[in-house]
Amino acid sequence: MRTLLVLGGARSGKSRHAQTRAEAEAGALVYVATAQPFDDEMAERIARHRADRGPRWRTIEAPLDLATTIMAETRPDAVLLIDCLTLWASNLIFAERDVDEATAALVGAIGATRGPLILVSNEVGLGIVPDNALARRFRDVAGTINQAVAAAVDEAVFLAAGLPIRLKP
Amino acid sequence: MRTLLVLGGARSGKSRHAQTRAEAEAGALVYVATAQPFDDEMAERIARHRADRGPRWRTIEAPLDLATTIMAETRPDAVLLIDCLTLWASNLIFAERDVDEATAALVGAIGATRGPLILVSNEVGLGIVPDNALARRFRDVAGTINQAVAAAVDEAVFLAAGLPIRLKP
Amino acid sequence: MRTLLVLGGARSGKSRHAQTRAEAEAGALVYVATAQPFDDEMAERIARHRADRGPRWRTIEAPLDLATTIMAETRPDAVLLIDCLTLWASNLIFAERDVDEATAALVGAIGATRGPLILVSNEVGLGIVPDNALARRFRDVAGTINQAVAAAVDEAVFLAAGLPIRLKP
Numbered sequence: 001m002r003t004l005l006v007l008g009g010a011r012s013g014k015s016r017h018a019q020t021r022a023e024a025e026a027g028a029l030v031y032v033a034t035a036q037p038f039d040d041e042m043a044e045r046i047a048r049h050r051a052d053r054g055p056r057w058r059t060i061e062a063p064l065d066l067a068t069t070i071m072a073e074t075r076p077d078a079v080l081l082i083d084c085l086t087l088w089a090s091n092l093i094f095a096e097r098d099v100d101e102a103t104a105a106l107v108g109a110i111g112a113t114r115g116p117l118i119l120v121s122n123e124v125g126l127g128i129v130p131d132n133a134l135a136r137r138f139r140d141v142a143g144t145i146n147q148a149v150a151a152a153v154d155e156a157v158f159l160a161a162g163l164p165i166r167l168k169p
Numbered sequence: 170m171r172t173l174l175v176l177g178g179a180r181s182g183k184s185r186h187a188q189t190r191a192e193a194e195a196g197a198l199v200y201v202a203t204a205q206p207f208d209d210e211m212a213e214r215i216a217r218h219r220a221d222r223g224p225r226w227r228t229i230e231a232p233l234d235l236a237t238t239i240m241a242e243t244r245p246d247a248v249l250l251i252d253c254l255t256l257w258a259s260n261l262i263f264a265e266r267d268v269d270e271a272t273a274a275l276v277g278a279i280g281a282t283r284g285p286l287i288l289v290s291n292e293v294g295l296g297i298v299p300d301n302a303l304a305r306r307f308r309d310v311a312g313t314i315n316q317a318v319a320a321a322v323d324e325a326v327f328l329a330a331g332l333p334i335r336l337k338p
Numbered sequence: 339m340r341t342l343l344v345l346g347g348a349r350s351g352k353s354r355h356a357q358t359r360a361e362a363e364a365g366a367l368v369y370v371a372t373a374q375p376f377d378d379e380m381a382e383r384i385a386r387h388r389a390d391r392g393p394r395w396r397t398i399e400a401p402l403d404l405a406t407t408i409m410a411e412t413r414p415d416a417v418l419l420i421d422c423l424t425l426w427a428s429n430l431i432f433a434e435r436d437v438d439e440a441t442a443a444l445v446g447a448i449g450a451t452r453g454p455l456i457l458v459s460n461e462v463g464l465g466i467v468p469d470n471a472l473a474r475r476f477r478d479v480a481g482t483i484n485q486a487v488a489a490a491v492d493e494a495v496f497l498a499a500g501l502p503i504r505l506k507p
Contacts, residue, residue: 127296127465143349180481296465
C-alpha cells in the first residue's frame with residue numbers, strides 16, 4: 001500500500017479500518033483531521049476519536065488546505081491518515097472555495113506523496129434524493145471528490161459493517 | 170453456514186435471500202420477528218411478509234429480548250432467522266434499553282447457538298447526514314450493531330438488487 | 339456482454355461507466371433518456387449530460403414506455419443505453435401507471451433484445467427511512483425494479499466512487 005482510499009457509510013468502521021492499516025505500516029503516525037467543532041455533538045465526537053487513537057498518533061487539523069498539508073507532512077517514514085474527505089467537501093462548500101481546483105490539488109498531492117497515505121471518505125449518494133438544493137450540491141461534490149480520489153490511489157476498499165469489499169486493484 | 174449476516178438496503182432482497190438460505194438447510198424453520206405493528210403501513214407489511222413465508226415457518230415475536238429468544242429456541246435441528254436487527258435497534262432506543270449491553274448479549278448468543286442462525290439487517294448509513302439528532306443516533310446504533318454482529322458471524326453478505334456481495338469469509 | 343445493469347449511488351460514475359462500456363462495443367450508440375426537464379436544475383443537468391456524451395450518440399426520450407422503445411430500437415448492430423431506471427420509476431408513479439405491469443414488460447423486453455442493452459439505475463435504499471410516505475413508496479418501487487432487472491440481465495455491477503463491484507455473473 002502506498003495510497004489507499006477507505007470508503008464507506010456512517011458507522012461502517014472506516015476510521016478503525018484505516019487506523020489499523022496505518023498502524024501496520026512502519027513509521028510515525030500522522031492523523032490529519034478535517035473536522036471542525038461547529039457544535040457540542042461534533043466537539044464530543046472529535047475528542048472521543050482522538051482518545052480512541054491513543055498517544056502513538058500526532059494530530060494535525062486541516063479543514064481546508066489538504067493538498068498543502070499533505071505536501072508539507074509527507075515523508076518516507078511517516079503514515080498520513082486523512083479523515084475525512086466528506087467533511088472536507090462540506091468545509092470547502094461553506095468556505096466558498098473552488099471545489100474543482102481543490103480536488104485537482106488533492107489529486108496532485110496524492111500522486112506526489114513520499115510515504116504511505118490513507119484517505120477516509122463517506123459514500124453519501126445511496127439514499128433517496130435530498131429535499132434541499134444544498135444537500136444535493138453537497139452530495140454531488142462529495143461523489144465527485146470520491147471518484148477523483150479513487151482514480152488516483154493505488155488501492156481502494158468499500159467498508160460495510162466493518163468488513164472491506166475490494167474496489168481496486 | 171452456521172451463523173450468517175444478510176446486510177442490505179430497503180427492498181434489496183435481504184429477507185428473501187435469508188429465507189432461501191434458511192430453507193436450503195435441514196430442520197424446522199423459526200422466524201424471529203422484531204417488527205412491531207405501530208401503524209397500519211407496518212401492520213400490512215408484517216401480514217404480507219408472513220403470508221409470503223408460507224406455512225413451513227413458525228413465527229415468534231421478539232421486539233426487544235433477542236438474545237434470550239435465541240438461547241431459548243436454538244437447537245441443532247432448527248434454523249433461526251432474525252428479521253431484522255435494524256428494527257430491533259429502533260425498538261431498543263424507543264424502550265430506552267442499554268444498547269451496548271443488549272448488543273453484547275446478542276453477540277454472546279450468536280457464539281452460543283446450537284444450530285444455524287441467520288440475521289437480517291439494514292445498512293442505513295449511506296445517505297446524507299440526517300437533519301435530526303434522533304435519526305443520527307439511530308444510524309449510529311444500527312451501524313454499531315451491524316459491525317458487532319458482522320465480527321461475530323461465520324459468514325456475511327451485502328445484498329444489492331437481490332444479488333449478494335460476499336463480505337466474509 | 340449482451341445485457342448489463344449498472345447500479346450505483348448519485349455521482350458514483352454510473353453513467354460514465356455505462357457509456358464507456360457501450361462505446362467499447364461495435365455498432366451505433368443509442369441513448370434512451372428517461373429524464374424529463376421538470377425544473378431548471380434538471381434541464382441544465384440533461385443538457386450537460388447530452389454535451390458530455392458527444393456526437394456519436396443518438397438520443398431518444400422515453401420517460402414512460404421503456405419496453406416499447408427497447409423493442410422498437412433493438413438490433414444486432416446497435417447498443418442501447420437506458421439512463422436511468424430510477425427516474426423511470428419516478429415517472430411511472432407520477433403518471434399513476436401500473437408499476438408491476440411496466441416492470442414485467444421491461445423484463446420481457448430485456449429477454450427479447452437483439453443487440454447489447456445497458457441499463458443504469460440508482461440504489462436508493464441505503465439511507466435512513468424517509469419521513470414521507472411518497473418517498474417510501476418510491477424507494478420500494480425503485481428497489482423492486484432493480485431486483486427484477488438484476489435477475490433478468492446477464493451481467494450486473496455496483497459502482498462505488500467510479501469503480502465497479504461485480505454482482506453477476
